Amino acid sequence: MSKKTIIVFSLAFCFSFLIFHSVAGNILQFGPLTTDTFSPTLEKVEINPVSLATDNYFVMLVSVSQENTEISSVTAVLKSPSQKDTVNVILKRQGQSWNSSFTIPSSYEKGQWSVWEINVIDQYLRTKKYSKEEINTTFLYGVEHGLDLSNENVLNEQKKQECIQNNGIWDEETKTCACPPNYELQDSGICLFVPPCIFTYSPWSECQPDGTQTRTVISSSNCSDTDEPVLTQECDYLDNSNNSDNSCVFNYSPWSECQSNGIQTRTVISSSNCSDDDKPVLTQECDYLDNSNNSDNSCVFTYSPWSECQSNGIQTRTVVSSSNCSDTDEPVLTQKCDYVSSLEELFKKKVEELNTVQKIVDYLNNNFKLVAREGNIAYSPKDFLEKKEGGEQDFAVFTSYVLNEHNFVSFTFAYEYENDNQRGIKYVTSVRDTNLPKYIYFDESGAHAVHYGWSFRDLCRKEEERLGIKILRYGTVSPTSVDLNPQEWVIFREESNAEEDEPLIEKCIFTYSPWSECQPDGTRTRNVISFFPENCEGGEPKLIENCNYVKPTIPCIFTYSPWSECQPNGTQTRKLISKMPANCSEGDPVLAQSCAYIEPVKPETDPVVTPTATPTTTSLTAPTNTISDIISQTPGNAKEKLKGECLRAGINNEEDCDIFNYQAKIVPECLSLGLTNQDQCRDYFLSNYGKPLKCKTLSDENCAKLIDDVILSALEKSIDEEKKNELIQVSGSKAVINVVNNSPVISIPELEEKKEIKMENLPISVKEDESISVKLIPIETNESQKGLSPVAISISSEGNDLPDDVVARIGQDFKIETLSGVDRAIVEGKPLEQPKFNSFKGESLIVESVETEEKGSLVIRGKSNPGEIITLFIYSSIPIVVTVQADQDGNWIYTLDKSMVDGTHEVYAVLHNDEGRIIEASTPKIFFVAETQAISMEEMLLSGNISEVKDDPENMMTLYLWGGISIIIILIALLLIAKRKTE
Secondary structure, three states: OOHHHHHHHHHHHHHHHHHHOOOOOOEOOOOOOOOOOOOOEEEEEEEEOOEEEOOOOEEEEEEEEOOOOOEEEEEEEEEOOOOOOEEEEEEEEEOOEEEEEEOOOOOOOOEEEEEEEEEEEEOOOOEEEEEHHHHOOEEEEEEOOOOOOOOHHHHHHHHHHHHHHOOOEEEOOOOEEEOOOOEEEOOOOOEEEOOOOEEEEOOOOOOOOOOEEEOOEEEEEOOOOOOOOOOEEEOOOOOOOOOOOOOOEEEEOOOOOOOOOOEEEOOEEEEEOOOOOOOOOOEEEOOOOOOOOOOOOOOEEEEOOOOOOOOOOEEEOOEEEEEOOOOOOOOOOEEEOOOOOOHHHHHHHHHHHOOOHHHHHHHHHHHOEEOOOOOOEOOOHHHHHHHOEEOHHHHHHHHHHHHHHOOOEEEEEEEEEEEOOEEEEEEEEEEEEOOEEEEEEEEOOEEEEEEOOOOHHHHHHHHHHHHOOEEEEEEEEOOOOOEOOOOOOEEOOOHHHOOOOOOOOOOOEEEEOOOOOOOOOOEEEOOEEEEEOOOOOOOOOOOEEEOOOOOOOOEOEEEEOOOOOOOOOOEEEOOEEEEEOOOOOEOOOOOEEEOOOOOOOOOOOOOOOOOOOOOOOOOOOOOOOOHHHHHHHOOHHHHHHHHHHHHHOOOOOHHHHHHHHHHHHHHHHHHHOOOOOHHHHHHHHHHHHOOOHHHHHOOHHHHHHHHHHHHOHHHHOOOOHHHHHHHHHOOOOEEEEEEEOOEEEEEEOOOOOOEEEEOOOOOEOOOOOOOEEEEEEEEOOOHHHOOOOOEEEEEOOOOOOOOHHHHHHHOOOOOHHHOOHHHHHHHOOOOEOOOOOOOOOOOOOEEEEEEEOOOOOEEEEEEOOOOOEEEEEEEOOOOEEEEEEOOOOOEEEEEEOOOEOOEEEEEEEEEEOOOOOEEEEOOOEEEEEEOOEEEOHHHHHHHOOHHHHHHOHHHHHHHHHHHHHHHHHHHHHHHHHHHHHHO
16 A cells, blocks of 8 residues: 555544544532631611601611621511511611611501511621511601601501401590401401301200209300300299199109119109108119120220310310229320311411412412402402302402412502493402512403503503403502492593593602612612602613622631741741632732741761652643642641542542532632623633643643533523523413424413513423423522522423422322421422522432433432432522432432433432421532433543534534545545556
C-alpha cells in the first residue's frame, strides 16, 4: 500500500472518530455545604403614635441585635381586632434599627390592632419568625373627626356595630353583646343559628296520689348534657270516683323488683274508708331471674342504658347495682360506636377545608344546585350547606362567609339592573385573591371565578358584558350578614340615561405600600394597599420599577490553618482556608505574625539529607482555595470530618468531594450577586476559585462541560418571574401535561377559561399524543431559591384530587385529624418547604442509589427511620414531588413509572411536619439521563452531551454534514486503492 493511500485512510479514520465522539449522557452524586452562624434577635418594637385617625400615617420602629450576622430584611404583619384585615409592612434600615411609615385603608376595621408577626431575615437567608405573643405590641386605629379612640363612648359604639354585624343583640344598659335565642357565639365572634334541642317523650303516666305524673325520654335531637328534659308535671289526682258504696280503697306505690325469694312488695300510700280489718295486698309472687349462669358467685354488674354516641366515637353507661363484686372487679363503662356528626360539626369542618377560591368553586359545582329564589334575605351558610340548593343570594353569602373565615377580603356584592324594561337584583361575591381582585358569579352551569380589574365599576362593566344588561346601581354587604340590602347604594348609571352607554367614569388612583429595597436584578416592587375614589374604573397600578442596586459591603470571616513553626527571621505564617460569606468584601486575612525564634539544638552527628524530587507542573493547576487544599492543609481530625461529610453523600474521593461542595454553593453565590446566566457565573467561579480538581484529568472541553452541566446546572433551568407568577396562580390545581406545537404545556382544564402555560422544558418526557394527569403542589421559595419553581409536579390520576402515592397510602375516606407529616400538609393544601439551596441536613436520611429499568422507569432507594413517610424532591426545571413510607428496617424504594427527559437531575429525601416545614433533609444525589437511561459521569464525559446533540437541529445538521464528508473521503480512498492495483 502506498504512502498516499495510508494518509487518506488515516484522515478518514480521524474524521469518523471525531464525529462519533460527541454523543453523551450523565450520572453524578453531590450535595451542599452548610454554615453555622448566630441568628438575629428581636429587641424592641414601637409604633407611634399609639392612637390615630383614618388616612394618617403610623411609624413603626424595630430594633434587632446584629450579633455576628448581618440582617438583610425585616417585615411585619399587622392584623385588625377580628383578624379579618391584614396590612404587610416592609421596613427599611436606618443605622442599627429598622423603620417604616404606613397607613391603613379607611375601609379596614377600626379598633385595637396588633403586630401579629415579624420576620427577620439574615444574609444567609434564614428567617426568624416572632409571634404576636412574643412581640406584645398593639395600637388603636380609627379615630373619626378628631375623637380619641380611647373614649369609652367611641369604643362602645364600635362594639355595638360589630355586635349587630355579627347577628348579635346589643344591650344599651350593660353595654354587652349577646346572641339571640337559638343562636350560639362562635370563636370568630359571630352568632350562628343553632337548631334547638328537641326531646321526644313517652306518654304521661297516670296521676299519682302526690299530684304528679311522669314520663321518660325516648329520643333527643341537637341536645347536650346541659339541656334538661321535663319529666314531671303536676296533675289532679282523682281518688276513687267510682267508689259510690264507700268501700275501703288503698292507693299503692309501684311494685318493687322481684326478690330472690320470688316475691315483690309494695307499700300503701293512702287509704279511704278503711278500718283495721281491711288488709292491703302488699306482696305477690314473681319470677326471679337469679343469674343462672353465675353459678360460681362471680361479680355481676347491672348497668344503665348506653348513652348517645359522642364525637370521639365512644358511648358510656353507669353501674346501677352490683352483686358479689370487689374493688378489683372493673365494670365495662365505655364502648366504641359510629358517631354521626352534627350539622354544626359538619359545617365547621367543611369551612376549614374550603381554604382557597378554587376549592370553594369546585365544591359548589360538585354538590349544589342553583334554583330561582326571590327575596333579599339569604339562607344562613349553615342552612345552605344542609339544603344543598339555593338562589344566587344564598351562593354569594355562603362563598363570602367562607372566604372571610380564611382571612380573605371578601364581600357579597349586589347590583340592580335593567333589561328589556324589567328590573331585578343579582348577587355575586367579590374577593381579593393573592392581591388580585376577582369575583365569583353563579349561573345554571355552576360557580365561576374571574378577574375583573381593580374597582367595583370594573366589576359592573364585566357583568354588563357577560349578561347584556344595564346596571343602575350597586352596593356591598358584610360577609357575615344574610340581609342583602346594602347600607349604601352607589349609582352606576343615571336612570334617565339607562338606555345610553355613557357611564360616569373616574379613573382609579392607587395607594401603595412602600417600595421594597432594590434587588440585585436592578428592580424594586410594591403592593396596592387601596384605590380611590370608590366608584372609579380602569387604571393600571405601577408595581415594579428600575433602581440602582448598590452592592452591600459585607465583612469577611476567615478560617485559617494552624500557625507554622517560628522561622529564623522571627515570623510564623499560616494559610487562608476559606472566607465567609463568599461575596464578602471587607477585611484582609492575617497570614503572618512575629514570634520568638529558638535555635534548635544541633545533633552530635550531621544529619543525612535526602534530596526531594521537584514536583511536575501542569497547565490545569487547582487554585489554592479548593476543597482538596483544605483537606491536605488541615489536621487529621478536620480532614476526617470533611471526608466523613462527603462519604455520607456517597462520595469517596477528593476530586468528587471538591465538586460536591462547589455544586452546592456557587449557584446561590451567583444569584445573590445578580449573576443570573451561566456565562456570568462561570467567569465569577473561575476568577474566584479556579478550575475544579477533577479538571486535571480532563480536556479543556470536558472541564468546561463539567462546570456548566454539573456545578452550574441549576442556572440553566431557572424560571423567570413572569413564569413564576403564572405558576403561582394555578398552584394547588389539577393539571394535564401534554405537547402543543412541539412545546411542552401545562394545561389547567378545571378553570372556566382553559389556561395553558408554555414551558421551555419539563422533567417528564411526554410524547405528541400523550397526556399526563398531575397535581400542582405548592412549594415555598425563599431569597436563595429565586430561580426555583413555586410549584411541584405530582402524578395524580383522573378522579383523584390528591397525588396517587398519597391516595394509595391513606385511601379516599380518611379523617384529617388522623393524618400527620407530609400527608396532612398536602391534604390541607399547605405549601411544602423545599431542600434545594437550604441548609437542612440530617444523619438518618440517605438517598442510596438512582437507577433506571428497561422501560425507562426511575428507581430510587434509600434509608430513614423505620415507618417514616419521606418526601422525595426530584429536581429539574420543575421538581417532581413524591412520597414513600419506609419499612420496619428503615428501607424505602420508590419507582417513578415515567421517563425523565435527558439532562441533569438531582433527588433529595425530606422529612416534613404537619405544616409542611422541613424537619430533616438528606444530601442530594445528582444523576444524568441520556435516552431514558441513567449513566455515570465518566460515561458522559467520554461520550459528550447526547441531549444537546439530540435536541439541537443545528448540531444534528453538523453531524450529518461531517458524516457525509467522511463517507466521500472513504470512497475516494477506495478508488485510489483500486487504481493502484490496476496500475
